[in-house]
Amino acid sequence: MRTEFKMINMFERIKWYKKITKSRKLVPTNGQDEAAKKAELRVLQKVKKNNLTIATFYQKRIPDVNKRRGFGEVDVIAVTKKAVFAIEVKNWTGEIDIVDGNLVQTNRKPSKNNVFDHISTKADNIKFVYLSEFGEELFEVKPLIVMTNKNCKFTEAVENHPMVIKISQLNDEIKTAVNKLDDYATSTTDELIMMLDKFPTWDTISLANSQEVIGDIVENSMPFDWDRSKYSAINVSIPRGLFATILFGPLIKIATILHDGDTVEELIKPNKETITLRRPTVASEYRELPITAIESIQFGGSEIFDWEKFSAKSNSKQHHSDKNEFEVGGVYIGRIAKDLDHSFLIVLKEKVVSGLLSKNSLDVHVDLIDQFYSIGKTVKVKILKFSNKSKTKCKLIEVNND
Numbered sequence: 001m002r003t004e005f006k007m008i009n010m011f012e013r014i015k016w017y018k019k020i021t022k023s024r025k026l027v028p029t030n031g032q033d034e035a036a037k038k039a040e041l042r043v044l045q046k047v048k049k050n051n052l053t054i055a056t057f058y059q060k061r062i063p064d065v066n067k068r069r070g071f072g073e074v075d076v077i078a079v080t081k082k083a084v085f086a087i088e089v090k091n092w093t094g095e096i097d098i099v100d101g102n103l104v105q106t107n108r109k110p111s112k113n114n115v116f117d118h119i120s121t122k123a124d125n126i127k128f129v130y131l132s133e134f135g136e137e138l139f140e141v142k143p144l145i146v147m148t149n150k151n152c153k154f155t156e157a158v159e160n161h162p163m164v165i166k167i168s169q170l171n172d173e174i175k176t177a178v179n180k181l182d183d184y185a186t187s188t189t190d191e192l193i194m195m196l197d198k199f200p201t202w203d204t205i206s207l208a209n210s211q212e213v214i215g216d217i218v219e220n221s222m223p224f225d226w227d228r229s230k231y232s233a234i235n236v237s238i239p240r241g242l243f244a245t246i247l248f249g250p251l252i253k254i255a256t257i258l259h260d261g262d263t264v265e266e267l268i269k270p271n272k273e274t275i276t277l278r279r280p281t282v283a284s285e286y287r288e289l290p291i292t293a294i295e296s297i298q299f300g301g302s303e304i305f306d307w308e309k310f311s312a313k314s315n316s317k318q319h320h321s322d323k324n325e326f327e328v329g330g331v332y333i334g335r336i337a338k339d340l341d342h343s344f345l346i347v348l349k350e351k352v353v354s355g356l357l358s359k360n361s362l363d364v365h366v367d368l369i370d371q372f373y374s375i376g377k378t379v380k381v382k383i384l385k386f387s388n389k390s391k392t393k394c395k396l397i398e399v400n401n402d
Contacts, residue, residue, distance in 0.1 A: 010246055017245045020238060023293040024208035039091035039148040040075045043167060047078040047085070050171050052178055055079040055193045059201045062086075063305060064121075065128045065335070065350050071305075072122040073202070073280070078174065079193060082181040083140035085174060086123040088115070091148050096164075097155040103145065103164065116163060119143040124376060126196075128335055132350040133312040134191050135332055137378055140181055146170055195312035200301030205277060208236075208295040213277060213287065219304065221276035223291060224254065224268065228299040233257040236294045239267065252292060259302065307351035326353050326391060331382050331399050336375055344373060346381055346396055355394035357381060362398060 040058070048056050057077040064070035076087040095106040103115040123143040130138040147154075148167045158164050165173050184192075202214035217228075226234060235255040240248065255265045270292055279285040303309075326332065326348060334346035334355070343356045357379065364372055373379070380399045387393040 013246050013249060014242070016250050017242050020250075020292045023290065024238070024295075027209045027211065029210055036089075036091050040089045042148055043087060043089050043146050043170065044076050046167065046170055047076060047087070047174070050078070050174055052080045052174055053078050054081060054189065055196070057196050057199075060196060060199045061201060061300070061305075062122050062125045062199060063129055063307070063310075063350075065125055065132070065337075065347070071200075072118075072125065074119070074122050077126075077196060079189065079196070080174065080178050081183045081189060082178040083142055084123075084126060084138075084192065085177075086119060086126060086141060086143050088119040088143070088145045089148060090115075090145060093149050093151040095153050095155060096147065096158050098157040098161065103158070103161075115145060116143075119145060119163075128376075129312070129350065130192060130195060131333060131335060131378065132347070133195060136188070137333060138188070138192065140177075142177060144170075144173065191312065198310075198312055200305055202280060203277065203300045204298040205275070205289060205294055206296045206298075207289070207293055209293070213279070213289075215277040215279045215287075217297070217299070218276040218278060218286070221274070221288075223273040223275065226256070228304075229302055230258065231256045232259050232299055232302070234297040236291060236296065238292070326383060326394070328383050328385055331380060333378050333380050334396075336373060336377050336379060339375065344379075346379060348381075348394075353392050353394070355381070355383065355387075355396040357396045357398060363400065 044056060044058050047053050056079070057074075059073055059075060060077055061071035061073050064072055074086045075089040076085075078085040078087065092105050092108075094108075097104055097106050099110065101114065101116070102110055104110045120143045123141045126141050127138045130136070143163055145164045146167055147164070152166070154164070154166075203217045205213050205217075207213070219228075234257065237253045237255075238251075239253045240251050245251070250270050252268050252270050253265065254268055255263050257263050273291040274288050275291060275294070275297075277287045277289060279287060332348050334348045336344050337347045337354070338345035340356070342360070343358045345354055346357050347354045359366070359369060359373075362369060362373070381396040382399050384395045384397055387395060
């Protein structure tokens with residue numbers, strides 16, 4: 001009976017090992033995805049080498065001020081002393097044209113999203129979040145679309161469009177743009193870099209078969225008490241070969257990398273653990289991955305982004321983002337978020353503090369209001385009173401600069 005049990009146990013171990021070995025066998029990578037990533041890294045390296053650039057960021061997800069948890073990924077961000085460049089990288093080939101206001105490859109089906117609006121919205125969100133966090137306007141956040149493929153050809157409309165350039169023109173574009181501008185204050189660049197650094201990127205799971213998947217790891221799907229607030233990355237390996245697996249049983253090696261760089265290794269007997277990833281392309285698309293198929297996990301951030309908890313400043317600095325910093329009689333710069341017929345909704349701190357600015361109180365003729373006060377523009381206002389005890393809603397009046 002014991003011999004029979006050992007035989008069954010041995011065959012189960014062999015079956016497990018073969019299954020795991022098969023899942024970790026190298027497979028061809030997606031050529032199109034690989035080319036797109038290489039194109040982004042080419043642009044990143046080019047702006048890093050530009051002597052006008054003081055900081056660069058890759059695949060940062062910029063919070064969308066119009067959504068509670070929405071983000072927009074910017075392929076490359078270059079910060080100079082005079083301007084910020086939000087760069088969308090395209091590895092398109094063939095003729096590039098502008099059709100119905102959208103940038104298109106003439107040999108491909110047009111994107112549902114307007115490419116110009118897509119990157120412009122992300123650039124605007126950088127400005128809006130900065131305003132929300134630091135109470136000051138951030139000027140000169142420039143959206144750019146950079147084409148990297150040498151086989152692309154611009155039509156005259158594209159050649160003349162200020163947002164679209166080839167990678168060979170990138171350094172000249174940055175130089176020309178900043179030569180016309182004044183420097184940011186040193187504090188502004190410091191604050192901006194601090195803010196961008198705190199924005200997350202995608203969680204990245206590298207599979208042992210050479211594939212890579214990105215998205216948001218579902219927090220409650222992580223086994224072994226894994227926690228992004230503790231670890232920056234996790235490596236998984238299979239330490240035993242077939243013979244050792246038959247003799248001693250399946251084993252996986254987990255190396256957790258702490259935020260300070262220290263590594264903690266642990267040997268664990270696997271029990272069909274999985275991890276779930278929400279893919280970035282479709283909100284409802286989830287992928288469940290066996291831990292044994294994974295080579296490494298790189299967390300995109302140390303915490304899940306939450307508007308109410310987010311602070312772009314260091315903990316030691318008192319900052320504008322705290323709702324308790326807003327007082328009756330205080331003057332602030334806000335963003336026009338909505339037109340409510342008789343008033344505008346003005347956001348002072350994204351998702352936390354907002355107020356109503358009556359159109360009747362504006363010192364402008366009613367027929368000209370739409371010209372001077374449109375969604376996304378900023379306005380200097382004074383808080384007249386709070387409408388609730390939590391000081392998140394208030395009544396406002398505009399303050400003229402003079």
